[in-house]
Amino acid sequence: MFRSVSLFSSLYLFWLLLSGFFTPFLLLAGVGSALAVVWFARRMDGIGQEGDPSRLGPRALLYWPWLLKEIVKSGWDVTKIILHPKLPISPTLVRFAPKQKSDLGLVIHAQSITLTPGTITIEAGPNEFLVHALTRGGAQAVVDSEMDRRVAACEGRP
Secondary structure, eight states: OHHHHHHHHHHHHHHHHHHOOOOHHHHHHHHHHHHHHHHHHHHTTOOSSTTOGGGTHHHHHHHHHHHHHHHHHHHHHHHHHHHSTTOOOOOEEEEEOOSOOSHHHHHHHHHHHHHSTTEEEEEEOSSOEEEEESSHHHHHHHTTOHHHHHHHHHTTOO
């Protein structure tokens, strides 16, 4: 029951954060949407320790602003590459072993790489990620990266 309440609370707060409007209809629509997702997740037996958002706690609250800053920085770098007259790209594939052990940590890390402009996670497994990057430098930056360490810290690993 705690996990359901935790999931509902997280989903509803996320709804409020993205909405930015606090009219009665939208507040009720957010409650209804969050309840529907929790209900579907319970019916599919998808609410377990792994999917419990409270597991991440305050560490995730520190991670998301950092990720947003990295997305903006990478977006700026990709913009400079695109606007450069010689288009200095060197598309590169890189394989590396992520530090995360939980499925949730692996998903957060893989999606964070994909959200960052100039990189995309092609394959994600418990022992290996395959990432495509726009440049060699970008490819090397994902191996043993700050992102890897921060996501590992979110799941409680040093």
